[in-house]
Amino acid sequence: MKEICIVEFPSNLGLKEPQPGKQPGVNRLPEWLSRHNLHKSINPKNILTVDPPRYSNQKDPETQILNATSLVDYAREQAYFINNLLSQNKFPFILGGDCSILLGPAIALKQKGNYGLFYLDGHTDFMDVSLSQTGGVGGMAASIVSGNGPEKLTNIFNLAPYIKEENLWCVGNREYDDEYENEIRKSQATYISLSELRKQGIKNCAEAFLLQIQNRNLDGFWLHIDVDVLNDSIMPCVDSRTPDGLTYEEFNELTSILFQSPKLSGLEITILDPDLDPTGQYTKEFVSNLTNTFNNYFNR
Incomplete structure (x- = not known):
């Protein structure tokens, strides 16, 4: 029975x-989800917040990536926190942020063993x-954590790849464009x-x-949920x-199966922008669906 710890990476x-x-x-997502009762519904043992470095809209000349140095510094700090929680057999329930928050948890997972994503x-x-075109790691996160891209980001602590390509499942994309999809089609990811x-x-x-997690005898798996899959x-x-x-019926069916697995090591929620939901109507519905499914199926 793992203790749940909400970790905020805003x-x-x-x-x-x-x-x-x-x-x-x-960056206001954790506070916004709290305002709409996610924290109360999950009822975690603790709530931790790790604040990021200052935002810049300038690309790093070495990598052509936005905030590259800040992302590396932040990932190191994130990894320290997540590693500690995993070592204590706690369940990190992470609230982003954009998809670049995956870097820290992915490093921590590599430090602990061999995990799926x-x-x-x-x-x-x-x-x-x-x-x-943007240089934003949010659009490259799955690629970077599986070892593709500038070494500055893919090989922090000399741990590349954080997640082996063959242990990555990328599910739910609906941007159907050959140039875009070919990048992952030619990889070893599913x-x-x-x-x-x-x-x-x-x-x-x-x-x-x-079944793949079991057959490969992986130490566990991480669940990344970008709300734009809905x-x-x-x-x-x-x-x-x-x-x-995905409809909520489809989303709940999928997450309920994953939540039931004892191999689930942690999860993260990303991309919901409070600025784009001023009344909170979409956030309320999301929190209700996610927390009901999680509380029904997560093995405490």
């Missing part, structure tokens, strides 16, 4: 400015830096787009992933909107 370091001089609002996202986030997920069946997909009609408050997406 970072927007992996995103470009939505407009000149305005920072992305996802279930990357549930409306995008692959497996973009090569040469294809990125790529299941939204249309493929529906074709295979959600239960079949989740169970196949868990249907645009129920989750429009994200930085990169795309038509379609």
